[in-house]
Amino acid sequence: MDRSKTRRTRGTARGLWAASLLALGAGGARAEAPPAPIRVFEMTASRFRFEPETLQVTEGDRVRLIVRSTDTGHGFAIKKLNVKVAVPKTGEPVAVDFVADKPGTYEFKCSEYCGSGHGRMKGQLVVLPRAP
Ligand SMILES: [Cu+2]
Structure with a gap:
């Protein structure tokens, strides 16, 4: 009984291996640009x-920022890219996903009043043109 179980397992493993080879072959045949x-x-x-x-990123990059606060509640916003999230004071990380689809310099700033220096709490995202 144990032996037959082993054989079945091996058979399945071979099948998967063949399937993944087929998948690789099919992927290579397509003329799509890689993501x-x-x-x-x-x-x-x-x-x-x-x-x-x-x-700094490159045009076309998919970007994920993991933002977390080390003190109080903040916000993270890139107005030109329609990005705006709350960054909780608990320190829990917040994921921000977007595509940097146009070259340029984008200001980001804190979008939640956090005290006297809130207005200067900003930075920049530089999106470089992709080389042809
Ligand atoms: Cu703020």
Whole structure:
């Protein structure tokens, strides 16, 4: 009984291996561009700055920012990209996903009043043109 179980398991493993080879072959035959890489950045928000203050990505990158507060409640907003999230004072990380689809410099700033220096709590996202 144990032996037959083993054989079945091996058979399944072989089947999966063949299936994955087929999948690779099919993927290679398609002339699609590979998906844009995801750039992941971790960022902290605290009175009254973001760290890092400058982010640099390349046109077309999919970007994920993981933002967390080290003190009080903040916000993270990139107006031109329609991004705005609350960053809770609990320190829980918040994920912000967007596609940097146009080159340029985008200001980001704190979108939740957090004290006297709130107005200067900002940084920039630089999106470089993709080389042809
Ligand atoms: Cu603020």
